[in-house]
Amino acid sequence: MPVKIRLARHGRKRYAYYHIVVADSRAPRDGRYIERIGSYNPNTNPATINLDVDKALTWLSNGAQPTDTARAILSYKGVLMKKHLLEGVKKGAFDEAEADRRFEKWSEEKESKVQAKKDRLAGEKAKTSQERLAEEAKVNAERAAKIAKKNSEMAAEAATASAEEAADEAADESAAEEPQAE
Known part of the structure; x- marks a missing residue:
């Protein structure tokens, strides 16, 4: 079953907000999903993003593919950065403490x-x-x-x-x- 991380549209006409969900790629956009991992509201400036980073990281490491917009949101929140750092730890480039330190520095910036x-x-x-x-x-x-x-x-x-x-x-x-x- 190909799994995607994508957005499910909610809200009224011309004032949409989105749930960030993990869903089967064959399911309809606003249809059945496996798990909700966050929300995205583009109506505020800057956009409001609530995301469970650990769940998103788990799904990415399990092979879920984000859509383009979901990838941008995950990148904005640092999930892709954290995944990149954890892969560096697996390869032995640096230890986990160094990865956490780099992620904290990036988060603060x-x-x-x-x-x-x-x-x-x-x-x-x-x-x-x-x-x-x-x-x-x-x-x-x-x-x-x-x-x-x-x-x-x-x-x-x-x-x-x-x-x-x-x-x-x-x-x-x-x-x-x-x-x-x-």
């Missing part, structure tokens, strides 16, 4: 790269939100200036209108008083 990307993305997000707030404050200030200008123009018009009205009333009163004097 990989984790620091991932954390740096997360920090960079968070910084960019904060920067863009600050820029948007500054632009919005500028637009609000321009709107407030236009409203103040319009209000002052309306107040000036109202003042001139009331002054004209007062002058008209004074002229009407003086005109009304003159005929009475005769």
Whole structure:
């Protein structure tokens, strides 16, 4: 029975996540599988990968063949690196303690790269939100200036209108008083 390590699709339309499974190569993509060894969610940035490294390593050493995407995920998580180091131990190139030390060093470097990307993305997000707030404050200030200008123009018009009205009333009163004097 040819065994593959591959992805099984789950989730809703246009928002898929995947289970990393070990399955018979003749089984349907989302059908029967032998064992679930992890999950992969490409919707987050960076993608979220939960993987049981020991199970994946066991299946690889037993002859399971990963698909291209599964191979990339296994490589990203270090399963293929660990398998490579264990084969070096079997051949006598170095001992198991050295292999563990090399894998730990690689893991730490990989984790620091991932954390740096997360920090960079968070910084960019904060920067863009600050820029948007500054632009919005500028637009609000321009709107407030236009409203103040319009209000002052309306107040000036109202003042001139009331002054004209007062002058008209004074002229009407003086005109009304003159005929009475005769």
